[in-house]
Amino acid sequence: METTDFNKKLNYALILSVITIIYNTLEGLVSTFFGASDETLALFGFGVDSFVEVLSGIGIAHMIFRMKRSEIKERDRFEITALRITGSALYILTIGLIVGAGIAILNKSEPETTVVGIIIAVISILTMYFLYREKLKVGEKLQSQPIISDAKCTKTCFYLSFILLISSGIYEIWHIPYIDAIGSLGIAWYAFKEGREAFQNAKSKSLSCASNCC
Template identity: 75%
Template sequence: MENDKFEKRLHYAYTLSMITIGYNLVEGGVSTFFGASDETLALFGFGLDSFVEVLSGVGIAHMIYRMKRNPVTERDGFEVTALKITGTALYILAAGLVVGAVLAIINKSEPETTLAGIIVAVLSILTMYFLYREKIKVGEELESQPIISDAKCTKTCFYLSFILLASSLLYELWQIPYVDALGSLGIAWYAWKEGKEAFENAKSKSLSCSSDCC
């Protein structure tokens, strides 16, 4: 691969990482606002997860920036610290969502509406699919495991959006009791899974992994 073409693809990968960070910031703000105002736990938890993904995204952007200078085989101290902070935040989020879901069921709390959740989920599905497809494409062209691993993290966010969409649609259309609480538990499970993977990757420092999110 010619050096100029390599640099252009690497710059595109960096641009995709910055788009991911920017989108998650906006998504997190919108989701937590409407999640709190509409009293929908699933949307609120989804928004908090988006903010945590920003921390992970910063680590990825930093790693790609390093790749623009020299080949990267391991995570550096900044990226390891970002992973540890991300993992801790995800564990806290998972615990909070479980407690919130239990309290919602006990108190028989239901959202005022989940329309915002439907809109956010649809936009997220479209955006994350685009980012996943482009990251995989550029990662394979560059033969870069770090970028492919980042794409797999984006795919996890893609699946998470379907959980939010399903719980929001079921409640908005048929007002099924506790479906919002169940949706938040699904998000909590993914948060716990991502947190575990973050700590495992921070411990190994390796960029060659077989997990869904590296």
């Protein structure tokens, strides 16, 4: 691949990374606000996960900046620290969602409404699908495992959006008890999985990821 073409694709990868950071920040702010005000644990947990994904996105953006300067063979200290912070935050989120779901079930708490959760989930599904396809495409063209793995992380966010959509939709239509708590447990499972993978990748330091998410 010519140097000019390589740099153009790296710049596009960086733009996608910045879009991911900005989108997840906005999504996190809106989701946590309405999750708290409407008392929907699934939406609140989804929002906190969005903030954690911002940390991961910053690590990827930093890696792309390094790739623009020279060839890289392993993660640097900043990227490893970002992975460890991301993993810790995801583990804390997992525990918080499990405890919150237990309390909600014991107290028979139900959301006031899950309409906002439905809207955010639909927007997130469309956005994450676009980002996943574009990241995967540019990662394959650059033959960059970190960018391909970041695309797979975005695909995980795509799945989380479906969990939010299903739990929010079912509750809003049929008002089935505990469905919001069950949805939050689904988010907790993915948060735990992502957290474990973040620590594994931080430990290995390698840019070739055996897991689906870098």
